[in-house]
Amino acid sequence: MSQRVEQPGRPIPTADTRSYHLIVKTTIVALIVMATNSFGNYALKLGLSGGAGVSSWAPMPYIRALFHPWVIVGVLLMLGWFLSRLVLLSWADLSYVLPVTAFSYVLSAALGITLLDESVSQVHWAGICLITVGVALTIFTRPGTTPPTGSEVP
Amino acid sequence: MRWLLVALVVIPGTIGDVLNSAGMKRQGELDEWSLRALGRFGWDILHNWYILVGLPAMALSFFALMALLSTTTISFAVPATASSFILETAMAKYWLKEKVDWHRWAGSILVAIGIVLLAL
Numbered sequence: 242m243s244q245r246v247e248q249p250g251r252p253i254p255t256a257d258t259r260s261y262h263l264i265v266k267t268t269i270v271a272l273i274v275m276a277t278n279s280f281g282n283y284a285l286k287l288g289l290s291g292g293a294g295v296s297s298w299a300p301m302p303y304i305r306a307l308f309h310p311w312v313i314v315g316v317l318l319m320l321g322w323f324l325s326r327l328v329l330l331s332w333a334d335l336s337y338v339l340p341v342t343a344f345s346y347v348l349s350a351a352l353g354i355t356l357l358d359e360s361v362s363q364v365h366w367a368g369i370c371l372i373t374v375g376v377a378l379t380i381f382t383r384p385g386t387t388p389p390t391g392s393e394v395p
Numbered sequence: 396m397r398w399l400l401v402a403l404v405v406i407p408g409t410i411g412d413v414l415n416s417a418g419m420k421r422q423g424e425l426d427e428w429s430l431r432a433l434g435r436f437g438w439d440i441l442h443n444w445y446i447l448v449g450l451p452a453m454a455l456s457f458f459a460l461m462a463l464l465s466t467t468t469i470s471f472a473v474p475a476t477a478s479s480f481i482l483e484t485a486m487a488k489y490w491l492k493e494k495v496d497w498h499r500w501a502g503s504i505l506v507a508i509g510i511v512l513l514a515l
Contacts, residue, residue, distance in 0.1 A: 289465055303458060323453070327415060327440065332424040335416040336487040336495045339480055340502040346510055368512030375505030378498045386494035387420060 267333060267384050273325040274338075275345035279352065281318030288312035333384035340379040347372050400463040401475045408456035409479055411449040413486045418445025420491070473514035480507040 288311030306312055329338055347369050353359040361369075422443055425436050440446050463472045484503040488495040 285461070286464065286469075289461065303461070306461070319457070327419055327446070328425050328436075330416050330419040331422060331436075332426075334487060334493040335412060335491060336484045336493050336499045336503070338416075339412075339483055339487075340499070340506045343480070343506040343510065346513055350513060364512050364515050368509040368515075371505045371509030371512065373509075375502040375509060377502075378505070379502035382496065382498050387492060 263332070263384065267329070270325055270329045271338075271341055274322060274329055274342045275348055277318045277322035277325060278342065278345045279349045281315050281322055282349070283315075283352075284311050284318060285315035288315055334386055337379060337382060337384050340375050343372060344376045347376075397463065397467050397471070398475075400459050400466070401472075403459035404456050404463060404472075404476045405479045405482065407452040407459070408476075409482050409486060411452035411456060412483055413490060414445045414449030414452065416487070416491055418443045418449060421445065470514045474511040477507045477510040477514075480504075480510075 288309040289306065307316065326338065326342070329342075350361065350365065350369055354361055418440075422436075422439050425432070460472070460476070463476075480503045484495060484500065487493045
């Protein structure tokens with residue numbers, strides 16, 4: 242899947258266009274990862290605090306919790322998160338994906354401030370600033386630093 | 396019990412993430428977005444042993460997180476599990492052989508500290 246076959250009549254992509262396409266697709270998929278994670282966690286929290294809570298080691302409460310409507314929505318969104326993250330990991334390093342997609346924490350906080358009118362303390366603002374700086378430091382590194390075929394992966 | 400749940404979130408989650416990353420690096424980059432290419436990509440995932448082993452580990456971490464969120468507050472659960480960022484970055488460097496320069500180390504550490512502060 243990683244070996245692209247050049248077709249007659251199609252222009253051969255230059256290093257600049259490949260780099261541009263890499264940035265665009267990394268940004269789009271990372272945004273999908275962040276959105277599904279933020280809304281998935283929100284839906285799960287709604288479901289678990291709305292009567293589907295589990296607090297023992299018995300398996301039945303966990304299975305019952307899976308049929309709560311908000312938990313179903315949350316699980317579907319988390320499935321989308323999992324699949325979109327796998328797609329992103331197909332060309333980007335784990336050490337790149339982890340900090341960059343952590344921007345979802347900032348998005349969740351922004352949603353809380355704007356939609357739910359939540360108050361944000363100075364400590365929270367400090368956290369938002371640190372995450373943003375951490376993401377900014379990582380996002381300007383090259384997404385992939387290992388060979389795409391994974392020949393060096395154990 | 397809550398620290399056992401934290402361990403069950405962090406350790407299987409880290410193992411699952413590293414296996415998923417190793418599996419996707421072996422599978423290769425998704426560079427076409429047609430339905431046929433996406434279908435083949437999904438089919439390859441279903442036959443990727445790294446993903447198939449990583450998925451139960453991720454599921455265990457997910458259910459442990461559900462239990463942790465049900466029994467404790469977010470202000471405990473989120474900071475306690477933020478350590479996985481540092482652990483996974485170390486695994487990415489030493490096991491997956493990624494080139495983790497100071498930008499990425501600083502990024503992971505700042506994000507982990509930021510998550511702890513957000514949950515306070």
